[in-house]
Amino acid sequence: MTIRVAVDCMGGDHGPHVTVPAALEFLARHDDAAMILVGPQEVVDKALAAAHASPGPRVRVVHAPEVVEMDEAPASALRGKRESSMRLAIDLVKAGEADCCVSAGNTGALMAMARFVLKMLPGIERPAIASVLPTQHGHTLVLDLGANVNCTAEHLFQFAIMGTALASAMDHSERPSVGLLNIGEEEIKGNDVVKDAGELLRGSGLNFYGNIEGDDIYKGTTDVVVCDGFVGNVALKTSEGLAQMLAAYLREEFKRNLITRLSAILALPVINAFKRRVDHRRYNGASLLGLRGIVVKSHGSADSFGFQFAISRAYEEAKSELPVLISARLQTLQVEVAT
Amino acid sequence: MTIRVAVDCMGGDHGPHVTVPAALEFLARHDDAAMILVGPQEVVDKALAAAHASPGPRVRVVHAPEVVEMDEAPASALRGKRESSMRLAIDLVKAGEADCCVSAGNTGALMAMARFVLKMLPGIERPAIASVLPTQHGHTLVLDLGANVNCTAEHLFQFAIMGTALASAMDHSERPSVGLLNIGEEEIKGNDVVKDAGELLRGSGLNFYGNIEGDDIYKGTTDVVVCDGFVGNVALKTSEGLAQMLAAYLREEFKRNLITRLSAILALPVINAFKRRVDHRRYNGASLLGLRGIVVKSHGSADSFGFQFAISRAYEEAKSELPVLISARLQTLQVEVAT
Structure with a gap:
């Protein structure tokens, strides 16, 4: 089974200069992974070309004309940036086209979008x-x-x-x-x-x-x-x-x-x-927990080496079907939580 | 001018085994310092004897029959332990017999007692x-x-x-x-x-x-x-x-x-x-700020080397007449603070 990782190429301090090479490096070391690179087509194509790579069976590019700024208010990003790389990466998870997504972008916006698009697990109020x-x-x-x-x-x-x-x-x-x-x-x-x-x-x-x-x-x-x-x-x-x-x-x-x-x-x-x-x-990559889907946040300043660990976290969580495990665990815990 | 330091000998994890040797060491390196060792007379005398020292012009012992426990509730210590080494050390500062005091004891109790005995500077609600x-x-x-x-x-x-x-x-x-x-x-x-x-x-x-x-x-x-x-x-x-x-x-x-x-x-x-x-x-010794007097808290687990740094902090604050400086500074800041 192939694990499909949606990568928000535009997030973080370095954007595609870090995210695209990291995604390609990760692919080279994991045969069962595939990447969906989300960002403005031209920008992503350029980053791919710079790395002497091109789209193929394991590298798909999804065009996203908008970018969520690092200092943008989450509510404004949620309302106004429906065509952003961050939003479309999450949408791919929701649609079942990706098994997980990774972003080094604006944490607040990522949280707000993930919560809005993927929804929370029962009993959990906030990610x-x-x-x-x-x-x-x-x-x-x-x-x-x-x-x-x-x-x-x-x-x-x-x-x-x-x-x-x-x-x-x-x-x-x-x-x-x-x-x-x-x-x-x-x-x-x-x-x-x-x-x-x-x-x-x-x-x-x-x-x-x-x-x-x-x-x-x-x-x-x-x-x-x-x-x-x-x-x-x-x-x-x-x-x-x-x-x-x-x-x-x-x-x-x-x-x-x-x-x-x-x-x-x-x-x-x-x-x-x-x-x-x-x-x-090596510890880069934080899980946004409590969602009905896998979203991993990378440190904004991560370099390519660090961003790969965030990708790896998302990949591992998808591989072990974490949301299913968490749901099951939530049920067996049999604790009373307000819904 | 001699700086008189009141030492709560019973505070901390190690009590007089640490506090008394630390006080004596500090004295040996500071000619203008004097120590008032506060604790049960017998216990302090024993600790002095173990260090081949005895009371003298620069080492005074003040008998305190009670001890504040490390896990004692501050309110109970404040009400019930008026003859404790901690309380009497603070009382010495209030009475002008000591220029500052040091304790490695229960932080909450130290705060409550210091606040009750010494009172706050104008405009400051809590230490x-x-x-x-x-x-x-x-x-x-x-x-x-x-x-x-x-x-x-x-x-x-x-x-x-x-x-x-x-x-x-x-x-x-x-x-x-x-x-x-x-x-x-x-x-x-x-x-x-x-x-x-x-x-x-x-x-x-x-x-x-x-x-x-x-x-x-x-x-x-x-x-x-x-x-x-x-x-x-x-x-x-x-x-x-x-x-x-x-x-x-x-x-x-x-x-x-x-x-x-x-x-x-x-x-x-x-x-x-x-x-x-x-x-x-080397960074041991925290100041309880906002009081009309100098009280320094040592880490409870401090050894003799560390406890000396807490003594040193109290000594230095007394030497520079810190409460006077702070009061003056508070006035010149000319900011409005509720009293």
């Missing part, structure tokens, strides 16, 4: 952005990372259900543990929303570990980490900033003098292995 | 926890880091004023820049509280940079970073966790085989310089 992060001994699934910034306790509870379903499908584990991101382990800790969410989770059938703190994310204390989108986004971006700072420090220390420069050369294999391991591009 | 964090090219002051978890826009605005005052006093800069931690740079981004706070800040006389994102903390984009205590605490703890994970990864890579072990030995000076530079213990 959440979920991403896998590395931990000391494996990985953890964190949500929400920025889709919902004014969350209620019920929203956090729904994130826990969706996260459980995704982690369970991804890791083939029956009851992944769920941690509620808080500022202390005790039940009395946190703001009102988190305290209420804690009560909902304790009363649910989920494998609720309890409150966790920020450092538990990278310790890998739980399989799933639940937080509101504001907190999750700040935690993620703060991590990016810290990693960059530490890398800059390490560079500076190795460049301090002749001897340290020499030791850097000798330590190069180790440094490169370390770099590969912490390369955030 | 905020402020800490200096390293950046790529210097440092930045972040607040709040966990004192206030249900913030209004007005609270965030007051944090900006206090942060400006502290950064201005610390760095001798006239108009430190203030960034509002958000999930995007655009004014329309963020939750309702942050959007309202942005409006207040834009209309103020502060040097408001605008919205910043998590990665801007460690980039050092602004001199002051303002956020609610929940978000700030998660960002800080997440950073701790990430740093630990990266250190563990680096260790693993260097231990992989004989050659990598050898290169680790050769790179040791660099690794040690790097370690020193990122040692979080």
Whole structure:
């Protein structure tokens, strides 16, 4: 079976210069994948030509005359950009012509369009952005990372259900543990929303570990980490900033003098292995969860290497028929969620 | 002039085993400092004896029969623990017998007691926890880091004023820049509280940079970073966790085989310089801002080396008469704040 990936070629900081080569690279390494490149015909054709490629059985181009701008208001994009590359990529999923879609474009617009076109799974009010992060001994699934910034306790509870379903499908584990991101382990800790969410989770059938703190994310204390989108986004971006700072420090220390420069050369294999391991591009690709279809958001600044990981995430989710698994999981969880 | 530091000897995970040696070490390196060690007389005497020290002109012991537990509810500690080491250390500041106090104890109890005993500066409703964090090219002051978890826009605005005052006093800069931690740079981004706070800040006389994102903390984009205590605490703890994970990864890579072990030995000076530079213990000591007196909170798990940095922060703040500077700064800012 061929997995057909619809790629919004125009999204992100670099547009087709990154998305088209990434799609072609991915194709070269996956025989059972096909790409539907969505964007202005001329622009996509040019990007294909630049990569010495052309449309064929595994590369289809769908013309989209419009582009959603990175700073465009989601509502305006939803109303006004029905012929945009982003919208048409999602439409292809809805129509069953693509098994999943990927975009590095405007997150808010992507969310709004995906929700409008694909609709939500029963019991889920809003999509959440979920991403896998590395931990000391494996990985953890964190949500929400920025889709919902004014969350209620019920929203956090729904994130826990969706996260459980995704982690369970991804890791083939029956009851992944769920941690509620808080500022202390005790039940009395946190703001009102988190305290209420804690009560909902304790009363649910989920494998609720309890409150966790920020450092538990990278310790890998739980399989799933639940937080509101504001907190999750700040935690993620703060991590990016810290990693960059530490890398800059390490560079500076190795460049301090002749001897340290020499030791850097000798330590190069180790440094490169370390770099590969912490390369955030390998974790690029966040799932928009809760939809009746697969939509993956790439970091806007992703390069071709990073964008391939976002494509890969969409491809893997389609291959394991994730929405079906999540639906089934939602049913077996037998928890009461307002519809 | 001698700076008298009241030390809550019983706070933190390790109590007098850490606090007393740290206080003595600090004394040995600062001729103009004096310590008032607060705790059960017998316990403190024992800790002094273990360090081959005894009370003298620069080491006074104040007997406190009670101890605030790490998990005690702040309200209960405030009502019931009037003879605790934490409370008496704060009382010494109020009475003018100490110039500042340091505790590694229960944060909520420390806040409640400090606020009750010392009172707030005019125009400030609640204390905020402020800490200096390293950046790529210097440092930045972040607040709040966990004192206030249900913030209004007005609270965030007051944090900006206090942060400006502290950064201005610390760095001798006239108009430190203030960034509002958000999930995007655009004014329309963020939750309702942050959007309202942005409006207040834009209309103020502060040097408001605008919205910043998590990665801007460690980039050092602004001199002051303002956020609610929940978000700030998660960002800080997440950073701790990430740093630990990266250190563990680096260790693993260097231990992989004989050659990598050898290169680790050769790179040791660099690794040690790097370690020193990122040692979080050097940033231990958070200021409880907005009070009519100096109270510094140490990380509960701090060792003696780390606790000395918390003492040092209190000592430096007392030396520069920080509350006076902040009051003056508050007046010159001439901003309208509800009292």
